[in-house]
Amino acid sequence: xxxxxxxxxxxxxxxxxxxxxxxxxxxxxxxxxxxxxxxxxxxxxxxxxxxxxxxxxxxxxxxxxxxxxxxxxxxxxxxxxxxxxxxxxxxxxxxxxxxxxxxxxxxxxxxxxxxxxxxxxxxxxxxxxxxxxxxxxxxxxxxxxxxxxxxxxxxxxxxxxxxxxxxxxxxxxxxxxxxxxxxxxxxxxxxxxxxxxxxxxxxxxxxxxxxxxxxxxxxxxxxxxxxxxxxxxxxxxxxxxxxxxxxxxxxxxxxxxxxxxxxxxxxxxxxxxxxxxxxxxxxxxxxxxxxxxxxxxxxxxxxxxxxxxxxxxxxxxxxxxxxxxxx
Numbered sequence: 439x440x441x442x443x444x445x446x447x448x449x450x451x452x453x454x455x456x457x458x459x460x461x462x463x464x465x466x467x468x469x470x471x472x473x474x475x476x477x478x479x480x481x482x483x484x485x486x487x488x489x490x491x492x493x494x495x496x497x498x499x500x501x502x503x504x505x506x507x508x509x510x511x512x513x514x515x516x517x518x519x520x521x522x523x524x525x526x527x528x529x530x531x532x533x534x535x536x537x538x539x540x541x542x543x544x545x546x547x548x549x550x551x552x553x554x555x556x557x558x559x560x561x562x563x564x565x566x567x568x569x570x571x572x573x574x575x576x577x578x579x580x581x582x583x584x585x586x587x588x589x590x591x592x593x594x595x596x597x598x599x600x601x602x603x604x605x606x607x608x609x610x611x612x613x614x615x616x617x618x619x620x621x622x623x624x625x626x627x628x629x630x631x632x633x634x635x636x637x638x639x640x641x642x643x644x645x646x647x648x649x650x651x652x653x654x655x656x657x658x659x660x661x662x663x664x665x666x667x668x669x670x671x672x673x674x675x676x677x678x679x680x681x682x683x684x685x686x687x688x689x690x691x692x693x694x695x696x697x698x699x700x701x702x703x704x705x706x707x708x709x710x711x712x713x714x715x716x717x718x719x720x721x722x723x724x725x726x727x728x729x730x731x732x733x734x735x736x737x738x739x740x741x742x743x744x745x746x747x748x749x750x751x752x753x754x755x756x757x758x759x760x761x762x763x764x765x
Contacts, residue, residue, distance in 0.1 A: 492540035493633055496527045498641035503628050504560055506643045513684070513731070515616045515649055522614040522647040526577075528631055529607040530600035534674040539605040545634040546600075548610075550577060550584060551592035553628045553644070560644070563591055563625055573618060575627050578611045586627060614647035658683030658729055660691060660762030662755055663738075671755050672748045679760065682736040683729065692724040692761040693741070701740040708737070729764075 499506040510522040528548070530540040552563035552575070568588035575586040584593040600606045618625060624646050631641040662671075663678045671677070677698070681689060693700065695718070705725065708714055714727035729735075741760075750759070 491639060492531050492535070492538065493544055493546075493638040493641070494529050494531065494533045495631065495641050495643075496529075496533065497524070497645075498526065498528070498629060498631055498643040500639040500641065503630065503642035503644045507626075508643055508645050509648050510612065510614060510645060511648055512616055512619060513649065515619050519616055521616055522619070524612045524645070526610040526612055526629065526643075527607040528598070528600070528610075528641070529605070531605050534669075534676060534678070536605045537675045539603055540600070541603055542635070543602045544600040544638065546598050547632050547634075548595040548598060549592070549630045549632065550586065550594060551628050552586050553626050554623050555626065556623070560626070560628070565589070565591065567623075567625060568621075572615060573621065573625070574615050575618070576611075576613045577627070577629075578613075579608060612645060614645075616647070618647040619649045657685060658687065658689060658764040660689070660756075660760070662752060662760075670748065671750050671752060672743075672746045675743055677741045677743070677755075679739045679741055680736065681729070681739065681762075683764070684731040684735060686728070686730045686732075687764055688726065689729050690724065690726050690761075690763040690765075691739075692722050694721050694759045695723045695744075696721045697743075697745050697759045698741045699744055701742065704739045708739075 497506075497508050508524070510524045512519055512522045514520070528546065530544045531538055552567075553560045554563045554567055565588040571587050571589060573587060577584045577586070579595060582595070584590075584595070586593065595610075598608060600608065612627070614627075626644045626646045628644050629642065633640070658681065660679060660681045663680045681691065700723065705716060708725050708727050709716055711727045714725065717724050717726075746755075746759075756762075
C-alpha cells in the first residue's frame with residue numbers, strides 16, 4: 439500500500455497544484471485540475487445540470503450510476519507503471535456557474551462500495567471477487583483515506599458540508615492499483631452522493647480501471663468539456679477547456695481575448711512547463727507548450743466569458759474563438 443501511495447505522490451502534486459491555483463484565483467476551494475500521469479477518463483468531464491441546481495460534480499451525474507460509467511486509464515501495467523488515478527469533486531454550484539453558489543449550506547453523505555457487472559446488471563461485490571488484498575482502491579479527502587478491498591467492500595464519508603454563498607468544491611483523490619486492469623469480471627467502485635436537502639439531486643457514478651496502449655492514440659486534442667450539455671455557451675460565466683492525449687509534441691492554443699479571458703493562474707501553470715511561451719497579436723492570445731503523456735496527459739484550463747453572444751454555438755467556440763493545434 440505504501441508503494442502505491444508513493445507512486446501516486448507525483449500525480450497528486452500536479453493535480454492539487456491546479457486545484458489550488460483555481461482556488462486562489464476566485465478565493466474559494468473550487469476548480470479541478472485533472473492531470474493524471476498515465477490516465478485518461480471517460481468522454482465527459484462536465485455534467486449536464488440545469489441552471490438553478492446548485493449541487494454538482496465533475497464526474498458524478500443525476501440518475502442511475504449504471505448510466506454513468508467512468509474509465510480511469512493506465513498505459514503501463516508493469517511494475518514501473520503508474521496506478522490509474524482521478525480527481526472527483528462535489529460542488530455547491532452548477533458546473534460552469536462558479537459565480538452562482540448555493541445560497542444555503544449543503545450537507546451530504548458520500549456512500550462508496552465495490553460492485554461487479556453481471557448478466558443481470560450490477561450487484562454488490564463479495565470478498566471472493568478479489569483474489570487478495572493487493573487489489574485496492576483508495577479514495578482520499580484531505581487527511582482521511584478510505585480503502586476498498588476484499589476486507590472492506592464499502593464505506594462512506596458522512597456529514598460533509600459545503601458552506602452557503604461561497605463557491606466551494608470538495609476534492610476526492612481516487613486511486614486504483616494497476617492489477618484491477620486485468621481483473622475479470624471487472625470490479626467497479628460505485629459512488630453515490632446524497633444531499634440532505636431533498637430538492638437537490640443525488641449524484642452517482644461507477645468507476646473502473648482499464649489500460650490504453652499509448653501507441654493506439656498518439657495524439658493530443660483540445661475541447662470544451664461543457665459542450666456535453668444542452669445549454670449554450672452564453673449560458674455560462676466560465677468554461678473548462680481540456681487538453682489531453684498521448685505521446686509527445688507541441689501544443690499551440692490560441693483564443694480571442696475579446697471574447698474569452700483565460701484564468702491567469704492557468705496561464706502561469708502552463709508557462710511553468712519548460713520552453714512554454716505566451717504571446718499576444720491584436721485580438722489573439724497564444725500559448726505554445728510541450729506535452730509528454732509520460733509526465734502529464736491531461737490539463738484542465740479555465741476560461742472566463744467576456745463577450746459571448748447568444749447565437750454562438752459550441753462548434754463555433756471550438757473553431758472560431760479558440761484554436762488548438764498539435765504537432
